[in-house]
Amino acid sequence: MSSSSSTPYSPSAYYLERGELIKQGAEAKVYSLPSLFPPPKIYYPSSPSSSSSTSTPNRDGVIIKHRFPKKYRHPTLDTSLTSSRLIFEARSLARAAKYGVVVPRVLWVDDRGGCIGLERVEGWSVREVLGGGAEGEMELQEEEEEEVELYMPSSQTGEGERDVQGEGEVEEGNEGWERLKGLGVGRDHLMRSIGSALAKLHLTTIIHGDLTTSNMMIRLTPDSKTQPYEIVLIDFGLSSTAQFPENYAVDLYVLERAFASTHPRSEKLYAGVLEAYARGLGEKKWKPIEIKLKEVRKRGRKRDMTG
Amino acid sequence: MESYTLPSFPPEYSTIHICLFENVRNSPEIKKRLITAATTKGEEGDKLRAEVDFGFLEGDVLVSKEHLLTSILTTLLYSFPSTSNSAGVDIPNIEPLSISSSSKPKPKTRTHNLHSELLLSLSPNNNITDSIRRHGISDTTTNLVVVKFTGPHTNQESVYQSIADVVQGNLVGWDQIQKKTDWGRVDKIYKLSELNSLKSSTTPDEILNKKISAVVSAVGIKNVI
Numbered sequence: 001m002s003s004s005s006s007t008p009y010s011p012s013a014y015y016l017e018r019g020e021l022i023k024q025g026a027e028a029k030v031y032s033l034p035s036l037f038p039p040p041k042i043y044y045p046s047s048p049s050s051s052s053s054t055s056t057p058n059r060d061g062v063i064i065k066h067r068f069p070k071k072y073r074h075p076t077l078d079t080s081l082t083s084s085r086l087i088f089e090a091r092s093l094a095r096a097a098k099y100g101v102v103v104p105r106v107l108w109v110d111d112r113g114g115c116i117g118l119e120r121v122e123g124w125s126v127r128e129v130l131g132g133g134a135e136g137e138m139e140l141q142e143e144e145e146e147e148v149e150l151y152m153p154s155s156q157t158g159e160g161e162r163d164v165q166g167e168g169e170v171e172e173g174n175e176g177w178e179r180l181k182g183l184g185v186g187r188d189h190l191m192r193s194i195g196s197a198l199a200k201l202h203l204t205t206i207i208h209g210d211l212t213t214s215n216m217m218i219r220l221t222p223d224s225k226t227q228p229y230e231i232v233l234i235d236f237g238l239s240s241t242a243q244f245p246e247n248y249a250v251d252l253y254v255l256e257r258a259f260a261s262t263h264p265r266s267e268k269l270y271a272g273v274l275e276a277y278a279r280g281l282g283e284k285k286w287k288p289i290e291i292k293l294k295e296v297r298k299r300g301r302k303r304d305m306t307g
Numbered sequence: 308m309e310s311y312t313l314p315s316f317p318p319e320y321s322t323i324h325i326c327l328f329e330n331v332r333n334s335p336e337i338k339k340r341l342i343t344a345a346t347t348k349g350e351e352g353d354k355l356r357a358e359v360d361f362g363f364l365e366g367d368v369l370v371s372k373e374h375l376l377t378s379i380l381t382t383l384l385y386s387f388p389s390t391s392n393s394a395g396v397d398i399p400n401i402e403p404l405s406i407s408s409s410s411k412p413k414p415k416t417r418t419h420n421l422h423s424e425l426l427l428s429l430s431p432n433n434n435i436t437d438s439i440r441r442h443g444i445s446d447t448t449t450n451l452v453v454v455k456f457t458g459p460h461t462n463q464e465s466v467y468q469s470i471a472d473v474v475q476g477n478l479v480g481w482d483q484i485q486k487k488t489d490w491g492r493v494d495k496i497y498k499l500s501e502l503n504s505l506k507s508s509t510t511p512d513e514i515l516n517k518k519i520s521a522v523v524s525a526v527g528i529k530n531v532i
Contacts, residue, residue, distance in 0.1 A: 008391035011384060014315035037376060040309040043463040044478065045471075069392050082392060087531040094524040100502050100509075100517045106527035107377050113389030117527075226510055 012108075012115035015064050027085075027237060028067045035060040036107060036117060061120030062107060065237075068114065083111040085237065090116055092206055092239040099204040102197065102219075102232050121232045123220060124176030126194065127213035130187070130263050131174055176218060183220075183228040190218075191272030197231040198255075198273070199280025202248050209238030211255035213262060249292035250301055252277070257301075308467050309481060311376075312459050316383050317412040319458050320421060323379055324466050326453040327366060327484055331476035334448040337363060340473070341444070345419075359473060362422035364429070365442055366450030367489040368496060370522050372481045374429075375452065378526045381428040385530045386414035386421060421456050428529050431497055441496055450487040451476060490518070497522050 019031025037060075067082045069075070086109070096103045108117025180190070194216060201208060208215070217232040224230075242248055252274070259266040259273075278286040308326045315321075341363070344355035369375055416424045418435055430438035444451060453470050471478075494500060499518050509517075 009387075010389040010391060011315040011387065012389065036380065037311050037313070040311050041463060043308045043310065043467060044480070045464075045467060046478075067392075079392060090528045090531055094521075094528045097517070097521040097524040098497075098499070098501065100505050100514075100521075102517070103520075105373075105520050106524040107373075108380055108384070109528055109531055110384055110389050111531055112392060114392035224510065224513060226513070 010110065010113035010115075012064065012066070012110045012113040012117075015062075015117070016066055016115070019064055022063075028065050031064045031066065032120060033062045033064060036062050061122065063104070063118045063120045064108070064115055065118065066115050079112075082114045086111050086114060086116055089236045089239065092236045093118070096201060096204055096206055096233075096236070099200075101200045101204060101206075102230050103236070104232065104234060118234075121217040121219055121234060123218045123229075123232070125214045126190070126216040126218060126231075127262060129174065129176040129180065129190070129218055130213060130269075131177065179220065180218070180229065185228060187269065188272050191269055192276040193227075193229070193231045195273040195276025195278075196280040197233060198252070199277045201233060202242075202251070202277075202281065203285075205241050205243075206236075206239055207242040207247050207251045208233060208236065209240055209251065209254075210235060211251055212258040213255075245288040245292045246296075248289045249296045252289070252293055253296045253301060256297075308463065308470075308478065310463055310466075313380075313383070316387055319412065320383065320387075320414065320456045322457050322459045322461060324453075324455040324457065324463070324470075325372075325375060325379075325481070326467070326470055326474075327479055327481055327487075328451045328453065328474055328476035329366075329449065329479050329483065329487070331449050331451040331474060333475040334444055334451065335446040337451075337473060338444050338446060358469075360420075360422070360455075361470060361473070362425045362452075362454035363444040363448075364426065364452040364454065365444060365448050366452045366484065366487045367448075368429075368442060368492050369452060369484055370488050370493055370519050372484055374519070374523055374526060375454075375484075377523050378425060378428045378529075379454070381526055381529045382421060382425045385428065386416055386424060387412065388415065422454065425454060429526060431525050431529070431532075433532075441492075449476075493518070493522065497525055 015033055015036070016031060019033045021029060022032045023030040067086055069082070070078050073081070090106050090109045093103050093106050097105065104121055105119040106116065107119060108115065110116070197216070198211070215233065215235045217234055218229050219232050220229050221227065240247075242251075255273070256266075256270055259270045263269060278290070281289070308324055310322060310324045312322045337359070340355070340359050344352065344359050346352075347355050364375070414421050414424070417433075418424050418427055423435075423439070426438045426442045427433070427435055429442045451474060453474060455466055455470065457466060494503065499521060502514055502518055502521065505514060505517075
């Protein structure tokens with residue numbers, strides 16, 4: 001956009017070329033890469049005491065989300081919209097992290113280039129684990145484009161393969177669920193974790209804006225003594241900060257609908273989520289939201305009927 | 308010393324060398340040299356500046372190698388910002404390096420150079436003096452991180468030699484960095500007190516993990532706060 005340099009230049013281009021496209025929506029394409037950094041050259045003059053092995057158990061994997069230019073918008077408007085949405089997403093994630101909500105780390109913010117780089121969460125989405133119905137069905141309802149449906153299957157197989165690296169057990173069914181079951185985690189436990197993760201998020205006054213079971217990842221935490229897994233909330237592209245119980249209630253309602261449209265017997269499941277949510281939030285904060293939620297259920301997500 | 312080459316940035320600055328030293332004995336002297344170099348004018352000054360042309364960081368307030376690497380990316384992204392969001396879409400010949408074809412690209416900085424910019428990128432606010440005081444070398448520094456930006460074809464040995472000429476300390480592997488972290492100071496700098504008061508069901512390890520995430524993300528979004 002700016003300056004005199006004639007060749008368009010974006011440091012993100014390098015990653016986009018090399019990344020593996022794992023998902024495409026109407027707003028953005030999501031790429032996966034092993035790392036933002038190539039393997040280092042190691043040099044130790046005297047004692048090669050510390051080896052070149054990876055320092056931490058591999059948490060290098062990166063997701064690059066590219067908000068590509070929209071041809072249907074004026075270029076100037078497009079640049080500023082893309083940039084401001086991206087910045088907002090990055091800030092929300094950092095803010096959530098600061099208050100202890102488990103979200104991916106932000107590693108790369110190239111607002112002019114429309115790219116944000118996040119820590120790749122290794123695990124399965126809640127939807128995969130619950131064996132949610134037809135993929136894509138829900139997204140279509142949420143006014144996204146058909147590409148979602150087209151690309152999702154490939155993303156699934158891709159993730160599956162990555163996740164079972166070294167274990168050599170490619171199951172046709174539900175690997176995540178089997179692993180959780182092996183750890184003694186049942187559905188109810190999972191629902192409680194989701195509820196308390198949401199409560200933590202809402203306590204920071206951030207609302208997610210697009211809560212679905214595919215935007216919640218389950219990451220195993222073998223090092224932890226207290227819990228075998230954690231819920232990682234992803235995709236803060238539509239997040240905002242809330243002021244009123246109304247906003248939180250709508251966030252919950254969106255998730256409720258997502259459950260209803262993808263998972264059988266969802267009422268019972270979702271009740272578990274709400275219960276844990278209420279406990280996480282505390283009686284005083286929960287009451288007004290509960291009242292609002294009943295209202296929202298009756299009338300739908302939008303407050304007025306014009307939108 | 309570890310050296311990373313990032314082909315997405317202009318080649319003159321695309322290779323980053325990072326060293327971690329412990330038991331550094333001459334921090335006050337290094338600091339003095341930096342100040343002298345910065346205040347000396349003319350050719351003499353240029354020579355002094357070249358000798359200490361490194362980023363010197365306080366090791367105690369780094370929480371992980373990822374923390375440092377993220378700050379390096381943030382610095383480079385600020386100094387060489389994207390000029391377009393058409394990356395990889397339909398520009399036939401994407402050659403990110405070609406912007407430098409004619410003249411050496413000059414990094415856009417808020418401070419004097421890329422190395423001081425690195426200090427600023429580590430800081431959660433935009434106060435330059437603060438960033439130097441908190442993240443730069445001080446008289447009491449014993450765990451020192453040295454960063455050098457070079458072109459891709461530099462000899463690691465000579466880069467290391469030029470660092471070793473300045474620093475008197477023991478080079479250690481990067482797996483040591485987490486043992487050096489002074490969390491009291493980190494908590495203060497990045498305002499992490501909220502995380503210390505998390506519910507009792509959270510184990511110290513989990514809190515540590517959350518803190519590292521919070522710090523890394525804070526540095527990651529530095530350019531857009």
